Amino acid sequence: MDAALYGPGGFFVGPAGPRDHFRTSVHASPLFAGAILRLLHAVDAALGHPRPFDVVDVGAGRGELLAALAGHLPDPRFRFTAVERAPRPAGLDPRVGWAAEPPPGRTGLLLATEWLDNVPLDVAAVAADGTVHLVGVAPDGTERPAGPPSAADLAWLRDWWPLDGAPPGARAEIGHPRDAAWAAAVATLDRGAALAVDYGHHRDTRPRAGTLTGYRAGRQVPPVPDGGADLTAHVAVDAVAAAAGHPYTLLTQREALRALGVDGARPPLALASTDPAAYLRALAAAGAGAELTDPAGLGGHWWLLHGVGVDPGRALRCAG
Numbered sequence: 001m002d003a004a005l006y007g008p009g010g011f012f013v014g015p016a017g018p019r020d021h022f023r024t025s026v027h028a029s030p031l032f033a034g035a036i037l038r039l040l041h042a043v044d045a046a047l048g049h050p051r052p053f054d055v056v057d058v059g060a061g062r063g064e065l066l067a068a069l070a071g072h073l074p075d076p077r078f079r080f081t082a083v084e085r086a087p088r089p090a091g092l093d094p095r096v097g098w099a100a101e102p103p104p105g106r107t108g109l110l111l112a113t114e115w116l117d118n119v120p121l122d123v124a125a126v127a128a129d130g131t132v133h134l135v136g137v138a139p140d141g142t143e144r145p146a147g148p149p150s151a152a153d154l155a156w157l158r159d160w161w162p163l164d165g166a167p168p169g170a171r172a173e174i175g176h177p178r179d180a181a182w183a184a185a186v187a188t189l190d191r192g193a194a195l196a197v198d199y200g201h202h203r204d205t206r207p208r209a210g211t212l213t214g215y216r217a218g219r220q221v222p223p224v225p226d227g228g229a230d231l232t233a234h235v236a237v238d239a240v241a242a243a244a245g246h247p248y249t250l251l252t253q254r255e256a257l258r259a260l261g262v263d264g265a266r267p268p269l270a271l272a273s274t275d276p277a278a279y280l281r282a283l284a285a286a287g288a289g290a291e292l293t294d295p296a297g298l299g300g301h302w303w304l305l306h307g308v309g310v311d312p313g314r315a316l317r318c319a320g
Contacts, residue, residue, distance in 0.1 A: 001114040003121035004225035006085050011230055012118070013086045024114050025197065025253070025298050026065045031288050033068040035260040036111065036195075040069065042319035043109050043193045046310040050191075051077045055107035058083040058185050059115025067093045079108075102188040110185060110194040114301075116240060117198050117232045121180045123212060124149050124157060126170045132163050135171070141224035152176055160239045161206050171210035175236040179243035186244040191309040194244070197253065200235035200302045207234075237302045246306040249313040253292065254299035262289045 005011050025032040025117050044053055057066050060082035070080050070093050081097040102110065123135040127145070134153075136146030138199040149157065153174045154213075157163055161172040186194045201207065214221040216229035241248050257263070293299040305312040 001225060001231050004227050004229075005118060005120060005232055007227070009227045011227055012057070012084075012181050014227075024061075025292055025301070026061065026113055031262050032257075032292055033065055033072075035115055035257050035262050036065065037069060037072055038260050039193075039195070039316065039319040040073075040109050042315045045318065046315050047107060047191055049077075050107050052079045052107075053077055053142070054079050054081065054103075054106040054192075055084060056081045056102055056106060056108070056110045056188070058110065058112040059118065060084050062086075062089045063092045063096050063098075065111065065113065066096045070095045085175065098313060102185050104188045106188055107191045108189075109192055110189055111197075111200065112182070112185065112195070113197040115198070116178050116182060116196055116235045117281075119181045120231075121177050121208060121233065122149075122153065122174045123233075124153065124163065124172045124174055126163055126168050128168045130168070132157075137223070137225055139224070139226050141222055149174065149292055156239070160203060160236055166208070170208050172206070173210050173212060173233045173236075175239050178235060179239050182240045182247065183243040186246060186306055189308045193306065193310055193312055193315055194246075194306040195242065196235075196304040197301055198235045198237070198304075199300065200237040200240075202236070202238040206236075235302070237304055241304055241306075243305050246308050247312060248304060248305050248306045249316060250302060252299065253301040253303055254295050255307075256303040256316065257289070257293050257299070259316055261320060262292060265289070 003010065006013060038121060038287040040055065054064065055069060055078060060066060061081045061084070066080045066082050079097070080095055081099055081103055083102050084101050124132050125135050126132055132149060134146040134149055135254055136144045156174055156176040157172055160175065163170060163172055212223050212231070214223040214229040214231055221229055225231060237250060241250055291298060305316060307315065
């Protein structure tokens with residue numbers, strides 16, 4: 001998975017951007033950036049308007065979200081850093097820095113929108129005799145047993161995704177690499193807030209067959225590790241939340257965006273007769289808001305907001 005996504009010729013380091021293959025909240029509508037901007041202002045106020053205020057986006061794609069935020073924040077005390085393994089794209093706003101790892105010692109807001117689902121992990125499966133083995137995958141998609149899980153794998157499975165007593169064929173996606181990645185990212189904040197937005201599950205809703213899948217050119221495809229498709233698995237959000245070691249609030253994107261003023265409500269029909277242009281703009285925004293808050297789609301994503309020296313729940317309430 002790591003080689004297919006981030007190795008030479010891998011999906012995320014090639015010239016084509018992720019938006020050519022799948023649609024995220026960042027790509028769906030400027031309303032998402034507007035909501036993040038309101039959260040940013042709330043965190044800025046909670047921190048006492050520090051100089052500088054850093055905005056770091058981990059798994060930034062081609063820097064679209066940071067470029068949108070920078071366009072609304074001309075004050076030079078705001079600094080923007082995109083974290084990606086791909087080369088810096090041509091034409092990106094020069095105010096947006098580019099790094100391969102989250103820079104340490106920052107004060108501000110750390111973002112990770114649909115990053116953790118692409119942090120590589122192993123898959124465990126229950127064999128016919130009830131034993132648990134790792135799943136190996138050849139470049140053509142053929143699966144084969146790949147040996148027993150490690151002690152760290154077994155410890156994580158015991159705590160977060162038990163396979164004891166599960167029927168043959170049951171699977172679990174071993175999430176400790178994601179826990180470690182998120183904890184390391186949050187640790188780069190001296191003060192501020194860290195927000196992860198992703199699709200996921202918690203202990204009571206773990207899918208028996210797992211979630212690992214692929215996306216190519218906008219279509220869901222088998223997760224073949226050939227470098228030409230996105231490989232993604234839902235995030236064990238409760239495990240990730242516990243790993244960071246800071247207070248947090250966890251809610252759905254639908255709940256979070258509604259708290260931040262994005263609800264998808266249609267404008268009053270009377271506006272069509274008094275100001276048709278404004279009505280059409282409001283109607284388009286309502287459509288975009290409905291997509292972002294649809295509980296069966298993007299609205300079902302999880303928002304995990306950690307506070308480092310700030311109250312994460314209060315920051316979200318103040319942002320609204």
